[in-house]
Amino acid sequence: MATTTRTIEVELATQALGADGRVQRLPLTADTSGAVMPRELAPGAEPDMGSERMLINIGPQHPATHGVLRLVLELDGETVIRCVPHIGYLHCGFEKIGEYRQYNQIIPWTDREDYLNSMGNNIAYALGAERLFGIEITPRCTVLRVIAMELSRIISHLVWLGTTAVDMGAFTPFLWTFQERETVYNLFESWVGARLTTSASRIGGMAADLPPGWIDGLKGFLRSLPKTLDETDRMLTRNGIWVGRTVGLGVMTSSEAINYGLSGPMLRASGVAYDVRKDFPYLDYDTYDWDIVVGSKGDVYDRYLVRLEEMRQSVRIIEQAIERLPEGPLNVDDPRVILPAKSKATSEMESMIHHFKLVMEGPRPPAGECYVPTESPKGEKGYYLVSDGTSKPVRWRIRPPAFVNLSAIAKMAEGHLLSDVIAINASIDIVMGEIDR
Amino acid sequence: MSVVIPGAALPANTPDPVTPRAVPHRGGEANPSVEALRAQFSAAIGRHEVMWGETTVWIDAAQVRQIVLWLRDDPAQQYDYLVDVTAVEHRDPSLPLEMVWHVRSLPYRRFLRLKAALAPEAELEVPSIEPVYKAANWLEREVFDMFGIRFAGHSDLRRILLWDSYAEGFPLRKDFPLRGRFSRSEQLSQALLANPDAKYSMEELSVADAFHELPADMRARLLRESAGG
Numbered sequence A: 001m002a003t004t005t006r007t008i009e010v011e012l013a014t015q016a017l018g019a020d021g022r023v024q025r026l027p028l029t030a031d032t033s034g035a036v037m038p039r040e041l042a043p044g045a046e047p048d049m050g051s052e053r054m055l056i057n058i059g060p061q062h063p064a065t066h067g068v069l070r071l072v073l074e075l076d077g078e079t080v081i082r083c084v085p086h087i088g089y090l091h092c093g094f095e096k097i098g099e100y101r102q103y104n105q106i107i108p109w110t111d112r113e114d115y116l117n118s119m120g121n122n123i124a125y126a127l128g129a130e131r132l133f134g135i136e137i138t139p140r141c142t143v144l145r146v147i148a149m150e151l152s153r154i155i156s157h158l159v160w161l162g163t164t165a166v167d168m169g170a171f172t173p174f175l176w177t178f179q180e181r182e183t184v185y186n187l188f189e190s191w192v193g194a195r196l197t198t199s200a201s202r203i204g205g206m207a208a209d210l211p212p213g214w215i216d217g218l219k220g221f222l223r224s225l226p227k228t229l230d231e232t233d234r235m236l237t238r239n240g241i242w243v244g245r246t247v248g249l250g251v252m253t254s255s256e257a258i259n260y261g262l263s264g265p266m267l268r269a270s271g272v273a274y275d276v277r278k279d280f281p282y283l284d285y286d287t288y289d290w291d292i293v294v295g296s297k298g299d300v301y302d303r304y305l306v307r308l309e310e311m312r313q314s315v316r317i318i319e320q321a322i323e324r325l326p327e328g329p330l331n332v333d334d335p336r337v338i339l340p341a342k343s344k345a346t347s348e349m350e351s352m353i354h355h356f357k358l359v360m361e362g363p364r365p366p367a368g369e370c371y372v373p374t375e376s377p378k379g380e381k382g383y384y385l386v387s388d389g390t391s392k393p394v395r396w397r398i399r400p401p402a403f404v405n406l407s408a409i410a411k412m413a414e415g416h417l418l419s420d421v422i423a424i425n426a427s428i429d430i431v432m433g434e435i436d437r
Numbered sequence B: 001m002s003v004v005i006p007g008a009a010l011p012a013n014t015p016d017p018v019t020p021r022a023v024p025h026r027g028g029e030a031n032p033s034v035e036a037l038r039a040q041f042s043a044a045i046g047r048h049e050v051m052w053g054e055t056t057v058w059i060d061a062a063q064v065r066q067i068v069l070w071l072r073d074d075p076a077q078q079y080d081y082l083v084d085v086t087a088v089e090h091r092d093p094s095l096p097l098e099m100v101w102h103v104r105s106l107p108y109r110r111f112l113r114l115k116a117a118l119a120p121e122a123e124l125e126v127p128s129i130e131p132v133y134k135a136a137n138w139l140e141r142e143v144f145d146m147f148g149i150r151f152a153g154h155s156d157l158r159r160i161l162l163w164d165s166y167a168e169g170f171p172l173r174k175d176f177p178l179r180g181r182f183s184r185s186e187q188l189s190q191a192l193l194a195n196p197d198a199k200y201s202m203e204e205l206s207v208a209d210a211f212h213e214l215p216a217d218m219r220a221r222l223l224r225e226s227a228g229g
Helices: A094-098 A104-111 A115-133 A139-167 A172-192 A214-236 A240-246 A254-259 A265-269 A300-324 A349-360 A401-406 A409-413 A418-428 A432-436 B033-040 B061-073 B136-147 B184-194 B202-208 B216-228
Strands: A014-017 A023-026 A028-030 A036-038 A054-058 A070-076 A079-086 A368-376 A379-387 A395-399 B045-051 B054-059 B081-088 B097-105 B110-118 B125-127 B150-152
Touching: A070 A409, A070 A418, A079 A409, A079 A418, A094 A104, A094 A395, A104 A115, A115 A139, A115 A368, A115 A379, A139 A172, A139 A214, A139 A300, A139 A368, A139 A418, A172 A214, A214 A300, A240 A300, A240 A418, A254 A265, A265 A300, A265 A379, A300 A418, A368 B045, A368 B054, A368 B081, A379 A401, A379 B081, A395 B081, A401 A418, A401 A432, A401 B136, A409 A418, B033 B045, B033 B054, B033 B061, B033 B110, B054 B061, B061 B097, B061 B110, B061 B125, B081 B136, B136 B150
Parallel strands: B054 B110, B125 B150
Antiparallel strands: A014 A023, A028 A036, A054 A070, A070 A079, A368 A379, A379 A395, B045 B054, B081 B097, B097 B110
């Protein structure tokens, strides 16, 4: 029946017995239901390569999926016809757990969603909770939080730049960017004692004030980072391979990007000058002098340019923040949420009771709800908190920017080549901890 | 491709937005879109409230698609950006399950929360707004996955974070135990509640981490037995 077939899938083909009783290999093909079936060929016929579809499974464990993302691709030759993402391999039920935790106890969970931006998440969550409590933080805390959030943005973009370069076959920028990232982690470690899972914020303040000499270390970092960025810029921006592998890929027009709910560098690369820091400001971002970085084509190359320039803008913001960093108290003077001084808690009965009640019962916000958006490195990250007046939230909702950005991958990948899917996926800057939560 | 600037529909002399200060718990200026909605969809729009500077308007869940379509396309509204779709179940069982839509108008720099109460007895189903905002695709799938609310007209309503054959129910519902229905501790608690005289050693209970969840009299009996040998 089936004759000799010339096929590219010899290794994958299923064995079958022909009419003459001899073992033959039949080419694989997928029918409309997606099931892979051996296909019968008419005698003497050559397989019609044009109509053959191959199903390819990328992930869940593959270095280029940046975590545990699984993409099922239907290919025609090397062209992606259909892309079906599967997520949830890292689902931990953060939002469910948060309903059983006091407001301050949720902060360690925010480290673990977008773990490249843990400091930024801590502060974004604290901002949401402070709105719910009706607390105004101190001027020193406001400026310190700006520094912390912009440092988080820089390290997240540095990791993105390094890993994306590795995905495209360039190893050197990875080493440069990770070296700079190490400096920031050392700074975080000397500030709050942890590198990755910082848990730095508290409702009404921060876990700790800066240690002596910290600002000098930060200034050293601000001197070395622009050099690294310039080196990477020289290495990649006009590099023929880099340009060839990124230009014109995964294009989203501005109206598509808005309708798909993209945010952050993904949205700005598509030519939408929307940045939460400018349009719905928090932490006095409106008083700093910096620019929104906007792309024009909405492709992978523009997303690279936007992120590269955003790091320079973050440096500008941090430099101004250092200039204006005021002295004064770090935490608000509000006994509803802030623990008494340790020396008082161990020497005065009232302070000890106060400490005990705050830790055991937890602070109680008035009943209500609020949604406070912030600009995370991935996009608009907001925490929607609903309180019924008890010490634990009724609902703690994370608005995950990478989740919404990733939902557009099918639209971006379809019609491109298999190898371009890696570049498109990298350009979204996904962190599965945040997507699966 | 020209650059889209948020706030483009506002008058030219509008000052740049600033960080809000001393936001009141209740009260304040309501989003002007509420009155426009009331004029357009009188019967489908319920009460509204302003809390912490954000306007929440209650709508009829059955008409959500027409409402967001009008909000998106009306030139005086232009809510072109869907921020979030989620749901809230209160601890108080007398309060209904709520659907929550967060929409944003980039040209007017407005934020609006739409809420709809779902009748407790009826089937949990609301119209999908995926035809209006593509962003709703995964967000609605997540609400279905976590709360069991179905979205009529959704193109691909499947579980998203949990696997398709997941049979324990909908985790973010308040009747779903924190450790999951099929965990060892939950099974033991259920077995003890069904048969309070069952004999379990303290070791078995501590392995299952279920001791502190038992009724007080049962805890007392077990402590007596373990002390008495």
